[in-house]
Amino acid sequence: MRSRRIAPVLAVSTLAALVPGFTPATASAAAHSLPQYAQQKPAWHRCGSSTPAAFQCATLKVPLDYSRPDGKKIDLAISRIKASEPAERRGVLLLNPGGPGGEGLGMPQYLRAELPGSVTKKYDLIGFDPRGVGQSSPLDCGLTAEEQNWQRPYKAAAYAKDVKWARTVAEKCDAKQGDKLRHITTRNTARDMDAIRAVLGEKKISYLGYSYGTYLGAVYTQMFPRRTDRFVLDSAIDPARIWRGMMQVWSEGSEPAFTRWSEWTAQRNATYKLGSTADQVRKTFWDLVARANRKPIVFHGTPVSGDDIRAGRAMFFSVREAAETVADLKKAAAGKNQAATPGTGKPERPAPPAFGRAVPSDNATAAFWAVVCGDTRAWPRDPEQYRRDAVRDKAKYPLYGDFASTIKPCAFWKKSGSEPATRIDNKVGVLTLQNEWDPQTPLSSGRGMHRAMRGSKMVMVAGGVGHGIYGTKSCADKTATAYLTTGRLPAKDVTCQAPAPERERSSVHKLPLPTPPGLPGMTGRF
Numbered sequence: 001m002r003s004r005r006i007a008p009v010l011a012v013s014t015l016a017a018l019v020p021g022f023t024p025a026t027a028s029a030a031a032h033s034l035p036q037y038a039q040q041k042p043a044w045h046r047c048g049s050s051t052p053a054a055f056q057c058a059t060l061k062v063p064l065d066y067s068r069p070d071g072k073k074i075d076l077a078i079s080r081i082k083a084s085e086p087a088e089r090r091g092v093l094l095l096n097p098g099g100p101g102g103e104g105l106g107m108p109q110y111l112r113a114e115l116p117g118s119v120t121k122k123y124d125l126i127g128f129d130p131r132g133v134g135q136s137s138p139l140d141c142g143l144t145a146e147e148q149n150w151q152r153p154y155k156a157a158a159y160a161k162d163v164k165w166a167r168t169v170a171e172k173c174d175a176k177q178g179d180k181l182r183h184i185t186t187r188n189t190a191r192d193m194d195a196i197r198a199v200l201g202e203k204k205i206s207y208l209g210y211s212y213g214t215y216l217g218a219v220y221t222q223m224f225p226r227r228t229d230r231f232v233l234d235s236a237i238d239p240a241r242i243w244r245g246m247m248q249v250w251s252e253g254s255e256p257a258f259t260r261w262s263e264w265t266a267q268r269n270a271t272y273k274l275g276s277t278a279d280q281v282r283k284t285f286w287d288l289v290a291r292a293n294r295k296p297i298v299f300h301g302t303p304v305s306g307d308d309i310r311a312g313r314a315m316f317f318s319v320r321e322a323a324e325t326v327a328d329l330k331k332a333a334a335g336k337n338q339a340a341t342p343g344t345g346k347p348e349r350p351a352p353p354a355f356g357r358a359v360p361s362d363n364a365t366a367a368f369w370a371v372v373c374g375d376t377r378a379w380p381r382d383p384e385q386y387r388r389d390a391v392r393d394k395a396k397y398p399l400y401g402d403f404a405s406t407i408k409p410c411a412f413w414k415k416s417g418s419e420p421a422t423r424i425d426n427k428v429g430v431l432t433l434q435n436e437w438d439p440q441t442p443l444s445s446g447r448g449m450h451r452a453m454r455g456s457k458m459v460m461v462a463g464g465v466g467h468g469i470y471g472t473k474s475c476a477d478k479t480a481t482a483y484l485t486t487g488r489l490p491a492k493d494v495t496c497q498a499p500a501p502e503r504e505r506s507s508v509h510k511l512p513l514p515t516p517p518g519l520p521g522m523t524g525r526f
Contacts, residue, residue, distance in 0.1 A: 034069050037062060038198035047079060047105075055109045056080050062131070062195050064183050065418065076192055077135035078128045081108040085121035091229065092202055093123035093484070094193060096130070097511075098211030098235075098468075100186075100371035101364035103134035111208075114471035114511070116481050123206060123484075130216075131192055132184040132367045139184060139367050140360035141173040148365040150409075153307040154390035154402035162407050163383050170373075170412035173366060181415040184370035187422055190220040197227060204229040206484065210468050210511070211235050211441060212371075214432070214449060215242065221428040221453070230487055231430040232480050233456075234470050235441045238448025239424040243372040244379060244408070246445065251397035251404040253442030254313040258282075258399055260437075264319040264504075265326075272327045286398075288329055299332045313399040314439035318465050320504040373410035374417035383407055427455035431483045431490075433476045435464030435498075450493075459494045463503035468511040474498070 042058035057079045064072040083089040095107040108125035115125075129136040147169055152162050173181060193216075197205045206229040209217040214233035221228045237246060262281040265274050275281040291297065293306030309329070315322040331337065360366070373379065380386065386407040393401030430453055434446030443460070450458045459476040461469065470480045475496035483489055 034063070034066075034195075037069070037195050040199050042078065042199060044080070047109075051109060052081075054081050057105065059135070060195065060199055062192050064180065066188060066191050067418075074131060074137035075135065076128065076131065076137075076195070077105055078126065078196060079105045079108055080127070081112050081120075081125045083121055083124050084117070088121050089124070090122040091124070091204065091206060092126045092197070092200055093119070093206045093208060094126045094128070094196065096128075096207075096209040096213030096216055098209075098213050099130070099133070099364070099368065100212050101133055101367035102212070103129050103359075105129045105134055111471060116477075118485050119481060124200075126196065126200070128192070128196060130189045130367070132180075132370055133363065134359055135357060138359050138363045139173075139177055139180070139370055141169070141176050141362055141366040141369075143169060143172060143362040143365055147172070148362055151311045151403060152406055153310065154387070154394060154406045159387055159407070166407045166409045167412045169369065169409040170414065173369065173409075174414045177366070177370075179415065181370050181374060181413075182418045184367065185374045185417045185419070186216055186219050186371060187223065187375075187417075187419055189216055190223050193220055194224055194227060203227070206230040208232045208470065208484075209234065210470075212237060214441075215239055217430070218424045218449065218453060219422045221430065222422055222424050222426055225426060225428050228428050228430075230484050231428070232433065232470060232484065233430055233449060233453075234433045234480075235438055235467050236432050236434060236446045236449035237441060238445040239422075239452050240448055241445070242376055242421060244410070247404045247408075248393065248401075249442055249445050250313070250440070251393060251400035253439070253444065254316060254399045255397055257316040257437060257439070258313075261316040261319045261322050265323045268323065272323045274323065274326060274330065284330065285326055288326070288333055291333055297329065297333045299329055310399055311403060316399075317437045317439040318504070369409050369413075373408075373413035374415065376421040377416050378421070379408070379410040379413070381411055383411060386411065424449075424452040426453065428453065429455040429457075429489050431480060432456050432458045433461075433469045433474075433480060434458060435461045435466055435469060435474075437463070437465045438467050440467045457489045457493055459490075459496065461498050462495050463498040465498070465502060465504070471511055 037060075040060055042060065044056040044058050046053055047055045047057040057077065060076040060078060061073045062076045063069045064074050095104055095111060096102070097104050097107055104127045107127040112120055112125060131137065132139040147165065152165070193205065204227050207217050207220070209232070214236040217231050217233050218239055221231060238249065241249060259278070262278040262285075265272055265281045266276055266278045269276040274284045288297070289306035289309050291306070292304055292309055296303035296305050315325055386405065389405040390402040393405040395401070397404075432446060432450050432453065434441075434443060436443055438446070446458065446460070450456050459479050461474055461476050464474065466472070469476050471477070475498065479490060479494055
């Protein structure tokens with residue numbers, strides 16, 4: 001069972017998701033127009049002294065600005081584990097864990113053990129740290145831990161302070177990174193993926209992307225449709241809602257999960273003692289929130305406010321874990337002993353390669369805001385609009401509405417992305433996977449990706465709980481494996497049923513996906 005602590009999210013990811021030179025019109029000529037990059041020979045070497053010899057790393061050079069290929073260059077760290085059966089090798093499978101800001105260099109090492117042998121014998125597994133992340137010329141804004149925390153509920157008396165925080169983050173990033181920020185975008189990361197393809201000598205790439213990685217994969221299909229082979233987009237972003245809308249999806253998706261939880265818990269009042277009807281359960285919860293806002297409740301040694309409790313809204317997607325947590329919180333409020341706090345149960349990520357450079361402590365946060373603010377020019381600039389939206393959405397979505405809609409650094413971001421947002425609208429055949437109860441990319445988000453990718457087929461895990469599917473021994477794995485090994489998409493969308501225990505809590509087979517800094521409910525309690 002996971003840790004039962006509810007607290008504001010301060011940690012950065014360890015999971016959270018882009019120039020004229022590679023525009024759709026010229027994408028087919030990219031390898032020929034940038035020969036100095038396509039003709040690089042990777043100096044493959046063992047990633048680290050403690051990693052398997054088969055896990056190899058290299059560093060490429062790519063242009064910071066693809067419209068100026070002879071200008072400044074940045075590092076692009078890549079990794080690989082070769083296909084286990086060379087005679088059956090099909091090509092390369094690029095991997096992205098999500099974010100934005102998630103490091104992907106270690107993914108081949110981890111996923112080799114999680115993916116079926118029928119997949120790993122056909123593909124070289126290729127990991128990479130996206131530009132600005134990890135070992136790929138990492139961003140650093142010099143942000144303090146408090147500045148990295150954007151779990152900020154709307155309060156009229158504190159709003160001026162929150163506006164100052166958002167402005168400070170934007171100004172510090174601009175001061176330290178300057179024009180570089182404009183080029184840390186999803187479109188440019190997609191171009192980097194194509195540079196990897198060219199360097200590896202492949203005509204096409206296959207791809208497995210989780211969370212933010214689904215949007216990155218969709219952008220690649222839009223820019224390079226003829227170089228797209230077999231793409232699996234797992235736990236998908238709605239491309240029509242990048243990026244403010246995706247934050248607001250968290251509040252929208254939490255309300256149905258909260259309703260489901262209250263009904264489930266009411267049926268088990270003898271166990272949890274939170275109420276015998278859904279209305280009583282909800283009242284118990286909101287009474288605890290009000291109590292904690294008056295005086296923080298000491299919960300497993302940590303004082304938590306009512307806003308801290310609301311910030312853990314993702315727990316309600318896993319009904320049994322949420323019931324256990326709220327029951328413990330009720331005991332804490334009454335001064336009673338709580339159940340012993342177990343370990344987190346979160347899978348360990350592979351150790352970073354020993355040869356790697358130290359990564360700035362705020363790198364994940366800096367990369368997150370660079371992409372989220374730079375991908376689209378649709379962020380409002382008037383702080384009063386954020387105030388109005390936060391007030392509106394707190395009333396409409398009480399759990400998390402104000403957190404999602406209040407002021408963000410993007411309101412003051414000085415370096416708009418180098419290009420407008422990418423409109424995803426194509427018929428490229430891809431497979432999307434979606435749990436019914438995903439706290440970070442809710443079902444509505446997955447359906448949005450499915451609509452935009454008009455050639456896609458979707459596998460929905462009915463009753464499925466959690467973020468990230470392929471490799472968790474889900475009922476969706478069979479369809480994904482068949483697609484990657486044969487290239488055949490299902491004739492129509494597929495719905496499969498999660499086993500009964502996994503409808504109440506997230507799968508015991510968890511993927512070590514990165515959590516974008518500030519993403520609610522995924523550290524501490526989850």
